[in-house]
Amino acid sequence: MFRRDKGLLNWSTVRVVFSEKPFSLQPVNMMRMFSRRHTFIFKLAILVGSIFLVLCLVMLYDVGGRTSPEPWLQELSEKHSQLMGVVRGAASNMGFQIGAPLPPPSKPGTNPTSHRCPPGLYGRGDLKPHLERPPQDPLGPGAYGRPFVSGEMSPAEIKEKQDGLTKNIFNQFASDRISLHRSLGNDTRHPDCVGQQFRRCPPLPTTTVIIVFHNEAWSTLLRTVYSILHTAPAFLLTEVLLVDDASTDDHLKSRLDEYVLQLGIVRVLRQSERKGLITARLLGAQAARGETLTFLDAHCECFDGWLEPLLARIVEEPTAVVSPEIVVIDQNSLKFVKPIESAQNRGNFDWNLNFGWEQIPDEYQKQRKNQTYPIRTPTFAGGLFSISRAYFDHIGSYDDKMEIWGGENVEMSFRVWQCGGQLEIIPCSVVGHIFRTKSPHTFPNGKSVIIRNQVRLAEVWMDDYKQLFYRRNTKAAIIAKEKTYGDISERLKLKEKLGCKNFTWYLHNVYPEAYVPDLTSVKFGALENIGSKTCLDVGEKNTGGKPVTMYMCHKSGGNQFFEYTSHQELQHNINKPLCLHATPGALLVTIELCSRKGPGSGVAPEQVWHFTRASLLKNLSTDKCLTMDGAKVVLSGCDSANQNQQWIFS
Numbered sequence: 001m002f003r004r005d006k007g008l009l010n011w012s013t014v015r016v017v018f019s020e021k022p023f024s025l026q027p028v029n030m031m032r033m034f035s036r037r038h039t040f041i042f043k044l045a046i047l048v049g050s051i052f053l054v055l056c057l058v059m060l061y062d063v064g065g066r067t068s069p070e071p072w073l074q075e076l077s078e079k080h081s082q083l084m085g086v087v088r089g090a091a092s093n094m095g096f097q098i099g100a101p102l103p104p105p106s107k108p109g110t111n112p113t114s115h116r117c118p119p120g121l122y123g124r125g126d127l128k129p130h131l132e133r134p135p136q137d138p139l140g141p142g143a144y145g146r147p148f149v150s151g152e153m154s155p156a157e158i159k160e161k162q163d164g165l166t167k168n169i170f171n172q173f174a175s176d177r178i179s180l181h182r183s184l185g186n187d188t189r190h191p192d193c194v195g196q197q198f199r200r201c202p203p204l205p206t207t208t209v210i211i212v213f214h215n216e217a218w219s220t221l222l223r224t225v226y227s228i229l230h231t232a233p234a235f236l237l238t239e240v241l242l243v244d245d246a247s248t249d250d251h252l253k254s255r256l257d258e259y260v261l262q263l264g265i266v267r268v269l270r271q272s273e274r275k276g277l278i279t280a281r282l283l284g285a286q287a288a289r290g291e292t293l294t295f296l297d298a299h300c301e302c303f304d305g306w307l308e309p310l311l312a313r314i315v316e317e318p319t320a321v322v323s324p325e326i327v328v329i330d331q332n333s334l335k336f337v338k339p340i341e342s343a344q345n346r347g348n349f350d351w352n353l354n355f356g357w358e359q360i361p362d363e364y365q366k367q368r369k370n371q372t373y374p375i376r377t378p379t380f381a382g383g384l385f386s387i388s389r390a391y392f393d394h395i396g397s398y399d400d401k402m403e404i405w406g407g408e409n410v411e412m413s414f415r416v417w418q419c420g421g422q423l424e425i426i427p428c429s430v431v432g433h434i435f436r437t438k439s440p441h442t443f444p445n446g447k448s449v450i451i452r453n454q455v456r457l458a459e460v461w462m463d464d465y466k467q468l469f470y471r472r473n474t475k476a477a478i479i480a481k482e483k484t485y486g487d488i489s490e491r492l493k494l495k496e497k498l499g500c501k502n503f504t505w506y507l508h509n510v511y512p513e514a515y516v517p518d519l520t521s522v523k524f525g526a527l528e529n530i531g532s533k534t535c536l537d538v539g540e541k542n543t544g545g546k547p548v549t550m551y552m553c554h555k556s557g558g559n560q561f562f563e564y565t566s567h568q569e570l571q572h573n574i575n576k577p578l579c580l581h582a583t584p585g586a587l588l589v590t591i592e593l594c595s596r597k598g599p600g601s602g603v604a605p606e607q608v609w610h611f612t613r614a615s616l617l618k619n620l621s622t623d624k625c626l627t628m629d630g631a632k633v634v635l636s637g638c639d640s641a642n643q644n645q646q647w648i649f650s
């Protein structure tokens with residue numbers, strides 16, 4: 001496995017070389033020619049020479065240790081030891097063999113490989129969970145992750161189901177009827193994952209699971225807790241912290257406190273004021289006693305073997321921030337969509353700074369030798385992940401001046417990568433999550449909180465590329481211009497202190513496949529029709545192939561953002577280049593993927609729009625002009641007196 005494998009290999013190589021004593025065996029015949037005295041002098045010379053060499057190496061090692069910029073990372077001492085092994089291995093190959101192998105130089109307690117853990121692999125018995133799952137009723141509602149099926153419902157039940165849906169935006173009625181201890185059935189992960197075993201040395205670190213909740217349904221919250229207790233190896237689970245972000249529901253007050261008391265390792269922490277996810281997580285992190293932190297959402301179910309691969313990766317690479325493969329628990333049926341061999345995704349972002357998923361590029365997939373290998377991901381969803389507690393503090397935890405929720409995952413993504421860490425998805429670790437179509441909660445100050453958070457992250461981490469965001473999000477541009485995003489000096493200091501790289505580096509090295517729009521285009525904004533005072537709009541979820549429409553100008557960019565390029569295209573380019581497209585003979589104007597693919601490639605005439613002096617947009621392929629027709633956008637014969645054909649960027 002990854003780096004650790006190499007390390008162990010080095011150690012065994014070193015040991016073999018030491019035990020063979022190559023130098024003392026070969027010159028046997030020569031030695032007989034010397035008298036005892038000569039032999040003594042010869043040995044003395046070797047001894048003195050060897051001591052000198054060892055001293056040199058130890059000094060080199062010490063200097064290396066001192067220049068290490070990360071004294072917090074004691075785990076890294078293991079890597080230094082490995083390096084030392086390589087150096088000594090090289091030395092013995094050169095013939096400078098000394099009598100007996102030296103133990104690796106180490107400060108007390110810094111080298112977990114030396115004495116504290118036994119060799120070999122953890123066995124099944126070692127990985128026993130905190131609580132055994134009680135016997136399952138195979139015919140019970142939703143058993144083994146199957147969907148909940150309701151029979152005939154009484155009027156009271158119909159009302160209960162509706163109320164639950166309204167309150168949670170998932171089917172609480174179903175959740176309340178599914179066992180809190182439901183098993184997810186047989187292990188359907190890739191065979192590489194099912195067969196994966198973990199070394200005892202260095203030991204897997206302990207973890208504190210932190211779950212933030214706000215008015216969560218009892219059954220989803222407790223099923224999350226039980227699914228941890230039934231799956232996480234007991235010796236790795238220090239505690240489960242439930243952090244209440246000022247819930248108002250009665251069942252989450254003393255009833256919850258009393259209930260979790262019997263579970264032993266579950267504690268409830270309370271945030272008395274609604275401050276949101278970020279401060280609640282920080283509260284949990286401060287109270288945590290585990291060596292790593294594992295953040296989960298309050299409506300999850302953990303699949304067998306989900307925790308060990310996350311922690312094993314952190315042992316191997318202490319700067320890795322690792323997410324499980326997140327699978328869907330259906331919001332209506334509570335069906336747990338079990339892991340199967342399928343195309344794996346990674347996280348990305350668009351220039352509105354929204355998080356999204358995309359398929360892993362093929363060439364990158366090929367580099368992964370088997371399914372246990374981590375997937376590097378440019379961004380992460382941020383709800384479910386594990387991180388070394390020391391590294392969480394070192395890398396600047398969260399921006400505590402961000403409010404409530406939103407943008408913190410993209411902020412952490414940029415920060416971790418730019419400041420020397422890595423974000424990964426560990427496919428062998430599988431956790432289900434109830435994805436909802438919208439949030440059931442109200443936000444103090446509404447959506448502008450999220451935009452403010454995004455402006456903070458753009459200002460700190462994106463250098464000039466932040467302009468691409470501001471052009472596409474007018475509200476963000478206003479917050480940035482008026483500087484109402486709050487004080488970011490602490491975050492800039494952190495960036496300086498950690499010696500973080502810039503956003504260009506991130507784009508080139510972490511996400512070279514990213515689509516980066518033109519920063520130099522002159523005309524951009526909303527395309528307003530003079531006749532109707534409405535704006536050209538791509539409509540909801542138009543990722544190409546659908547007609548554009550006319551809509552009230554909302555002055556916030558997004559679906560109304562267009563850019564007029566030097567190639568005379570009208571681009572809508574928030575996560576990929578889409579172009580306003582006229583198909584000869586077709587009634588409606590659509591957006592399609594831009595035909596121009598970079599330098600040297602031409603523009604299809606369907607996508608060339610000549611902006612005339614009379615503010616008409618004349619299409620090259622049809623020789624007709626863009627025309628507003630109520631809510632529709634059509635092409636018709638050009639007439640500079642027709643206001644429905646006149647457009648301005650506003």
Ligand SMILES: [Mn+2]
Pocket residue numbers: 297298299383433434
């Ligand atoms: Mn959630």
